[in-house]
Amino acid sequence: MAKSATKSKVEAGPAPFTADEELTAYRMMLLIRRFEEKAGQMYGMGLIGGFCHLYIGQEAVVVGMQMAMVEGDQTITGYRDHGHMLACGMESRGVMAELTGRRGGYSKGKGGSMHMFSVEKQFFGGHGIVGGQVSLGTGLGFANRYRKNGKVSVTYFGDGAANQGQVYESFNMAELWSLPVVYVIENNKYAMGTAVSRASAQTDFSKRGVSFNIPGEQVDGMDVRAVREAGARALEHARSGKGPYILEMQTYRYRGHSMSDPAKYRSKEEVQKMRTEHDPIEQVRQRLLGGGLVSEEDLKKIDAEVRDIVQDAAEFAQTDPEPDVSELWTDIVK
Amino acid sequence: MATQILMPALSPTMEEGKLSKWLKAVGDTIKSGDVIAEIETDKATMEVEAVDEGRLAAILVEAGTEGVKVNTPIAVIAAEGEDVSAAASSPAPAPAPAAPAPQPALAAPAVVTAPASPPPAAPEEDEYPAGTEMANQTVREALRDAMAEEMRADPSVFVMGEEVAEYQGAYKITQGLLQEFGPERVIDTPITEHGFAGMGVGAALTGLRPIVEFMTFNFAMQAIDHIINSAAKTLYMSGGQMGCPIVFRGPNGAAARVGAQHSQDYSAWYSQIPGLKVVQPYTAADFKGLLKAAIRDPNPVVFLENEILYGQTFPVPKGDFIVPIGKAKVARPGHDCTIVSFGIGMTYAMKAAEELTKKHIYCEVVDLRTLRPLDMATVIKSVQKTGRCVTVEEGWPQCSIGSEIASRLVSEAFDYLDAPVLKVTGKDVPMPYAANLEKLALPNVQEVIDAVRAVTYR
Numbered sequence: 001m002a003k004s005a006t007k008s009k010v011e012a013g014p015a016p017f018t019a020d021e022e023l024t025a026y027r028m029m030l031l032i033r034r035f036e037e038k039a040g041q042m043y044g045m046g047l048i049g050g051f052c053h054l055y056i057g058q059e060a061v062v063v064g065m066q067m068a069m070v071e072g073d074q075t076i077t078g079y080r081d082h083g084h085m086l087a088c089g090m091e092s093r094g095v096m097a098e099l100t101g102r103r104g105g106y107s108k109g110k111g112g113s114m115h116m117f118s119v120e121k122q123f124f125g126g127h128g129i130v131g132g133q134v135s136l137g138t139g140l141g142f143a144n145r146y147r148k149n150g151k152v153s154v155t156y157f158g159d160g161a162a163n164q165g166q167v168y169e170s171f172n173m174a175e176l177w178s179l180p181v182v183y184v185i186e187n188n189k190y191a192m193g194t195a196v197s198r199a200s201a202q203t204d205f206s207k208r209g210v211s212f213n214i215p216g217e218q219v220d221g222m223d224v225r226a227v228r229e230a231g232a233r234a235l236e237h238a239r240s241g242k243g244p245y246i247l248e249m250q251t252y253r254y255r256g257h258s259m260s261d262p263a264k265y266r267s268k269e270e271v272q273k274m275r276t277e278h279d280p281i282e283q284v285r286q287r288l289l290g291g292g293l294v295s296e297e298d299l300k301k302i303d304a305e306v307r308d309i310v311q312d313a314a315e316f317a318q319t320d321p322e323p324d325v326s327e328l329w330t331d332i333v334k
Numbered sequence: 335m336a337t338q339i340l341m342p343a344l345s346p347t348m349e350e351g352k353l354s355k356w357l358k359a360v361g362d363t364i365k366s367g368d369v370i371a372e373i374e375t376d377k378a379t380m381e382v383e384a385v386d387e388g389r390l391a392a393i394l395v396e397a398g399t400e401g402v403k404v405n406t407p408i409a410v411i412a413a414e415g416e417d418v419s420a421a422a423s424s425p426a427p428a429p430a431p432a433a434p435a436p437q438p439a440l441a442a443p444a445v446v447t448a449p450a451s452p453p454p455a456a457p458e459e460d461e462y463p464a465g466t467e468m469a470n471q472t473v474r475e476a477l478r479d480a481m482a483e484e485m486r487a488d489p490s491v492f493v494m495g496e497e498v499a500e501y502q503g504a505y506k507i508t509q510g511l512l513q514e515f516g517p518e519r520v521i522d523t524p525i526t527e528h529g530f531a532g533m534g535v536g537a538a539l540t541g542l543r544p545i546v547e548f549m550t551f552n553f554a555m556q557a558i559d560h561i562i563n564s565a566a567k568t569l570y571m572s573g574g575q576m577g578c579p580i581v582f583r584g585p586n587g588a589a590a591r592v593g594a595q596h597s598q599d600y601s602a603w604y605s606q607i608p609g610l611k612v613v614q615p616y617t618a619a620d621f622k623g624l625l626k627a628a629i630r631d632p633n634p635v636v637f638l639e640n641e642i643l644y645g646q647t648f649p650v651p652k653g654d655f656i657v658p659i660g661k662a663k664v665a666r667p668g669h670d671c672t673i674v675s676f677g678i679g680m681t682y683a684m685k686a687a688e689e690l691t692k693k694h695i696y697c698e699v700v701d702l703r704t705l706r707p708l709d710m711a712t713v714i715k716s717v718q719k720t721g722r723c724v725t726v727e728e729g730w731p732q733c734s735i736g737s738e739i740a741s742r743l744v745s746e747a748f749d750y751l752d753a754p755v756l757k758v759t760g761k762d763v764p765m766p767y768a769a770n771l772e773k774l775a776l777p778n779v780q781e782v783i784d785a786v787r788a789v790t791y792r
Binding site for chain 1: 492518523524526528529530531532533534535536537538539540541542559560563564568569570571572573574575576577608609611632633
């Protein structure tokens with residue numbers, strides 16, 4: 001059966017959220033934003049080492065997808081992963097303590113920013129090799145089909161990873177065997193410092209599955225409603241046995257690639273324009289207030305709760321002890 | 335003029351086969367490209383096509399004959415009316431002589447001294463309990479049985495790789511598995527090692543137990559990122575939360591005449607990686623017992639096989655047994671010098687040990703079987719007895735398994751050493767194609783003998 005390989009962008013605009021849905025999205029996106037801001041601050045204070053890739057600006061992608069997923073669906077991503085963990089329901093304390101390399105971190109301090117996992121939340125990492133998670137995520141989909149458990153693997157990667165060879169090896173097998181995988185390409189316009197147009201011959205990432213007959217669509221990744229709607233469509237496709245689906249999320253990261261990025265490759269004006277005109281959290285906030293769904297006071301209350309969670313996580317991550325030295329030699333093999 | 339048709343070699347490692355069927359009879363006219371016979375090897379049944387034209391004048395090897403050596407004349411083709419009695423009875427052409435291999439300049443004294451001690455008694459430990467019933471099996475059959483038995487016992491075990499299902503395995507290791515377990519559990523992949531290795535790891539992270547077959551480990555270089563970065567490190571990176579029970583298996587090292595890109599030995603490479611277990615057996619029983627152990631192991635296991643060993647036959651215990659990962663064995667007891675080897679290196683080690691008894695030098699041969707974790711205790715125990723050690727492997731010399739053994743012996747058993755530890759390895763060159771050069775690039779029995787004589791000063 002021939003499939004329509006790509007769908008054009010949905011022009012009519014996404015279906016509206018209920019007030020509860022708006023609040024859920026607002027709270028989670030805000031948590032990710034505040035968490036990442038705090039992580040950036042702590043990095044600057046020398047409390048977090050090595051690499052630290054912040055998700056600020058891209059929050060609507062992971063939150064919208066999470067709202068479309070059902071319990072048991074798996075998540076796997078690359079190294080810009082803190083937002084994905086929080087959206088999956090992993091604890092702020094455990095994530096922040098991993099960033100500071102403490103024993104209460106999700107990996108007992110042995111993984112770091114790029115390597116956290118949660119069997120309970122079906123979060124499979126956290127991978128530092130660009131594109132590696134795409135084959136692994138396809139394997140999660142394979143396992144779902146093998147077990148016939150009705151679950152879907154949601155496999156995130158960036159516009160940079162989208163040029164890796166193993167992505168296409170995975171696309172081929174996923175479609176060949178109708179594996180339940182939704183590939184979410186987070187196109188934040190820059191692979192480290194290289195603009196999409198300087199690295200990609202085909203900059204419409206929704207078409208990257210065309211030669212494998214994988215349907216794809218471009219989604220406004222700054223609008224959480226559009227993300228959830230497209231996510232639901234993609235998940236339904238994958239869950240019903242029709243095979244993989246590609247979602248290109250058009251998004252933007254406000255911060256540098258990592259903390260050490262001077263960001264000379266783009267203008268301050270470009271960043272500022274995205275922040276003021278397309279910010280995913282501000283969009284929800286305006287809808288909530290504009291529709292009279294909540295008051296400023298209500299939102300302030302949420303803001304305060306979120307700040308408390310993040311503050312608590314930050315304190316925990318600084319007071320929790322480093323791993324016991326015996327941990328050097330544990331968890332190498334079972 | 336009458337032409338002899340010779341028994342063809344159908345693979346780089348084939349030495350003999352069964353002439354299963356003649357499709358032409360004496361007197362038939364034969365055109366170039368006609369299928370004249372079927373030949374069965376331990377891997378496959380193949381058709382033999384005629385190259386020459388004429389009339390089938392004589393059949394020299396009857397259908398059903400087993401063990402027909404490569405290059406044996408099997409039939410004669412003659413022009414119409416030609417007398418073929420001479421051609422039909424002439425002997426097989428002699429194989430091209432192999433170039434004499436120059437011996438390395440290892441200083442071994444020419445004079446053989448009197449035996450220092452009597453030959454050793456029988457093996458000190460029995461591998462299997464008394465009364466264990468044994469049957470002869472090839473390494474190939476042992477590997478297949480190991481997978482089939484584990485797949486019967488555990489539905490989470492599956493096999494994936496190139497040509498493992500419909501084709502029955504490029505080297506026929508997975509023969510019959512598709513028929514027994516079906517396409518859901520015996521999965522032909524596209525030729526995309528990087529992708530399917532990563533997929534296997536992803537499936538293993540959820541608790542399934544994939545067996546990923548690489549047609550050869552040479553191709554696993556495409557996939558080595560997932561073997562190391564994704565499979566070996568995840569348990570540690572996740573603080574012990576998420577394991578990866580997967581087996582990567584396939585032939586490793588040189589086959590025969592397949593050139594530099596298809597002949598590499600990865601033993602030392604994988605043995606360096608924390609988080610992996612690395613196994614490389616020699617006998618069919620060890621292949622079976624260790625593969626079963628590898629499939630049951632909760633960690634990623636790199637299981638290195640050897641194409642030349644696939645067709646070799648050894649006694650194998652009947653029924654369910656495992657050989658524990660991480661335990662070397664004394665394959666031959668002795669007291670004058672320890673020879674440490676593994677995998678196909680054992681063929682040189684065992685032959686050299688046998689040869690050396692003629693000089694009254696009795697070697698103890700230790701088969702490592704597992705390269706990570708390395709069973710140094712068994713090696714050291716032997717060296718405490720012999721005071722000498724020679725290592726044998728086909729891989730390259732720098733940072734080899736032998737290098738590691740030598741280094742560990744110097745650190746951990748220095749006081750027991752009466753001579754330097756010598757390594758016999760493949761030469762430090764890419765594998766050449768020419769038959770004489772390839773032979774020179776690989777270790778040989780004489781090099782092992784020379785090394786043992788050098789360290790025993792005899």
